[in-house]
Amino acid sequence: MPHADDAHDVPWIAQLEDAARERMRAGLTRKAYAAGSFVCHKGDRLPYWTGVESGLIKLAASAADGRALSFAGVGAGGWFGEGSMLKDEPRKYDIVALRDTTIGRIDLATFRWLTEHSLGFNRVLVRLMNERMAQFIATIELDRIFDPTARVARHIAWLCNPVLNPRIGTVIDLSQEELALLAGVSRATANKALQALDAEGLIRLSRAGFSVLAAKKLATYADRN
C-alpha cells in the first residue's frame, strides 16, 4: 500500500470508488508553505486542486488602493480552487498561508479524470460547491444585518463548518487582524466583538487565536438578537 499513508488526510477519500481512489492517490502530492507566503498569486495559474492538510490559508484580494480583504479562510480538511480547475483559468484571488501550512495537491490531469469517471468524486464536488455557495450568500446577508459581533460570530462559524473545513478542530490560530479582514470590520471592532463572544462563553480568546466552544450558537448568533 505505497500510497495509503499519503492520502489518509483527504477527508472525502472514502466517497471515491476503488479505481478512483487509486487514481487520486497516484496524483496526490503535497507541499509546505511558511506563514505569510503565497500559495498562488492572483492571475497566476495553479494546475492543482488543493486542500489544507495542516495550517490555515486565506483566499484574498487587494484593491487598487492597497486595501486588503479576505473572502474565505480555509483550514485543515478544506479543499478549494475547483472553480479555476473546472474552467482551466488563472486564479482570481491570492492564496496566502496564514500559518505554516501543508497543502495536498491533485494535478489537473487527475482532477479531470476524476470528474469524468467518478460519480463519487462529482458528489464530493457538488457538496463542496453547494456549501460554499451557501457561505457566500449568507455573507451577503450578513453584510446587511449590520451587527459587527454577529458578523464576527458567523465568520468563525464558517471556519468550523464540517463540510468546508472538516479537520479544523476547535483551536483556530487566526489573529484578530486576519479575522477582521475576513469579517470586513476594523481590527478594533473585531477585538470588541471577540471579547463579547468570549464573555458569552462561545469562544475562548488566546494569543494569536481562539478556541471555539459553541460553534452552533455562533452559526445562529444574529437570530438571538
Add this chain to the structure above:
DNA sequence: TCATTAAATTGTT
C-alpha cells in the same frame, strides 16, 4: 538555562 532583543499581537484611544 538565562538575559536581551526583536517581532508579533492585543487592547485602547
Add this chain to the structure above:
DNA sequence: AACAATTTAATGA
C-alpha cells in the same frame, strides 16, 4: 491611524 502593554521567538552568553 497611532500608542502602549504584553507575549512569543530568536539570539547568544
